[in-house]
Amino acid sequence: MPELPEVEYLRRELEIVLPGEVIKKVSYDVGKMLRPQPKLFIDGVIGKSISQIRRRAKLLIFVLAPQGFFTVHLRLSGRLFWRPSTAPADKFVHVVLHFASGYELRFAEARKFGYFEYIKNEIDLEKRLKDYGPEIDLVSWKNFSQILESRQRIKSLLMDQSKIAGIGNIYANDALWLARIAPQRSAESLSPKERQRLWKALQQVIEESLKKGGASDQWYRHLDGSKGNYQNFFKIYGQRDESCPRCGEKIKYESLGGRGTFWCPGCQN
DNA sequence: ACCTAAACCTGGGCGC
């Protein structure tokens, strides 16, 4: 999924239905999806209620009462569904939290990369979150500019969660196109004007996607199973060999840092 | 410090 807009959209939906719900039972069929171990996870959450849902980077954080937390990472193909237990089955479901109200939180994960993790207290939670850089939607322009003082390639740096949190492959591609910056450039080579353009482009693209309910390019779904809309408004992501909407040049595709990278040689310099 | 490739897995789309 799931980059900041997708995870944040889901967080807001969860925040509407989950607080006050009591976990009655956990079922699963893939043990590695419950961390640190299925038994520890289940013992940690059973009988507790959910009081709040937070987000840090691409990680959802469920606050439990009277104490404890669990996190959910959707990785590439994770979906969360909120359903009455009588609802028809969903495909690819591997973990289900059953609530006393008769509702279920279903975790569908086709590729089995995603996971739930129980965290027993604040100290451990902080430990788990300590390596994340500032959230992209909160970082100041000045701090952003400082973070770019690096020889790393700009696109790889944007996607490095320890430098800046929340950006993934879609929004890195789209923001660089908006800011007219080639993804292969080293971060430190960006002029102050370019840094400002990039910072603004990132804010713009994140905000636009969040308003559209995120990008359901392949797997991402809302809590009720519906799709987001940003995939219909990609600037350059996925547009291999199409013509650039800004300058008409043919859009290139190459692997950069092991990730598919789309850019326009005509207007990204 | 930074880069690449591979690993973790499965499904969907495309060409033949």
Next chain:
DNA sequence: TGCGCCCAGGTTTAGG
């Protein structure tokens, strides 16, 4: 319809 190949919103680890 089927098969093979390529690709996939992420992260981690091994090796150069």
